[in-house]
Amino acid sequence: MVYTVLLPAAGSGKRMGAGQNKLFLELRKVPILIHTLRAFEQDQKCQEIVLAVKKEEQAFIEKLLAEHQITKVVAITEGGAERQHSVYACLKASPSKGILLVHDAARPFIRQEVIHRLVQVAEEFGAAVAAVRAKDTMKKVENGIIQETVDRDSLWIIQTPQAFKYDVLEQAERLAEKEGFLGTDEAMLVERLGEHVHIVESTYDNVKMTTQEDLLFGEVILTKREQEEQ
Numbered sequence: 001m002v003y004t005v006l007l008p009a010a011g012s013g014k015r016m017g018a019g020q021n022k023l024f025l026e027l028r029k030v031p032i033l034i035h036t037l038r039a040f041e042q043d044q045k046c047q048e049i050v051l052a053v054k055k056e057e058q059a060f061i062e063k064l065l066a067e068h069q070i071t072k073v074v075a076i077t078e079g080g081a082e083r084q085h086s087v088y089a090c091l092k093a094s095p096s097k098g099i100l101l102v103h104d105a106a107r108p109f110i111r112q113e114v115i116h117r118l119v120q121v122a123e124e125f126g127a128a129v130a131a132v133r134a135k136d137t138m139k140k141v142e143n144g145i146i147q148e149t150v151d152r153d154s155l156w157i158i159q160t161p162q163a164f165k166y167d168v169l170e171q172a173e174r175l176a177e178k179e180g181f182l183g184t185d186e187a188m189l190v191e192r193l194g195e196h197v198h199i200v201e202s203t204y205d206n207v208k209m210t211t212q213e214d215l216l217f218g219e220v221i222l223t224k225r226e227q228e229e230q
């Protein structure tokens with residue numbers, strides 16, 4: 001049940017407003033990118049990691065990898081204008097044709113038990129994504145006016161990792177590129193093939209570091225994790 005991680009890390013962090021790639025911001029004096037990489041470096045079932053980065057940031061990232069003894073990165077490729085392009089670049093650079101796990105480098109708190117369940121379900125069914133149940137009421141809105149309240153019991157908040165058999169993801173990415181389709185996650189591309197994508201329940205602390213508030217959550221999550229380990 002081994003897997004390869006495709007890790008897009010070539011974003012600009014605009015919503016974070018830090019004026020730099022948010023993955024270089026530190027939580028407990030460690031860059032967000034390293035926190036995320038450690039989750040996979042420390043997982044025996046993770047065979048290798050493929051990174052997509054901005055060309056101008058590659059040398060700095062390679063320095064970070066050496067400084068923090070991250071040894072599983074087997075390829076570093078250039079990311080693209082959109083997250084989807086960066087993921088596809090990772091896939092093209094991946095040596096593995098087995099189970100691929102796409103994970104946002106901006107989600108440093110992924111738990112191993114969720115990763116392993118995702119790999120298991122992807123091995124059996126071909127595609128699986130991490131998700132948590134919606135806690136808030138969700139409504140469709142047009143021009144500031146509520147159109148419809150969506151049944152909350154059927155709503156899930158989709159995260160990463162998203163795990164796939166190589167052929168499923170490769171076919172989905174290739175078709176999306178051919179048709180110029182842009183999705184916000186890989187599951188969207190696989191759904192377009194008519195494939196079933198399974199849900200694996202994740203944890204609410206698998207937060208994507210997107211805006212300044214998330215950094216506060218991140219510090220609290222790290223404190224809680226340290227207490228769990230004591």
Ligand SMILES: Nc1ccn([C@@H]2O[C@H](COP(=O)(O)OP(=O)(O)OP(=O)(O)O)[C@@H](O)[C@H]2O)c(=O)n1
Binds near residue numbers: 007012013022087
């Ligand atoms: N062209 C892009 C855009 C995003 N990402 C990566 O995809 C993950 C999730 O994207 P997001 O949280 O949107 O990161 P940013 O695009 O950097 O954020 P923003 O949209 O606020 O600029 C991040 O690890 C980011 O580095 C990427 O590799 N290539």
Ligand SMILES: C[C@](O)(CO)[C@H](O)COP(=O)(O)O
Binds near residue numbers: 159
């Ligand atoms: C892939 C994702 O994390 C699933 O929730 C999300 O769609 C990424 O969105 P972003 O705007 O590219 O961060």
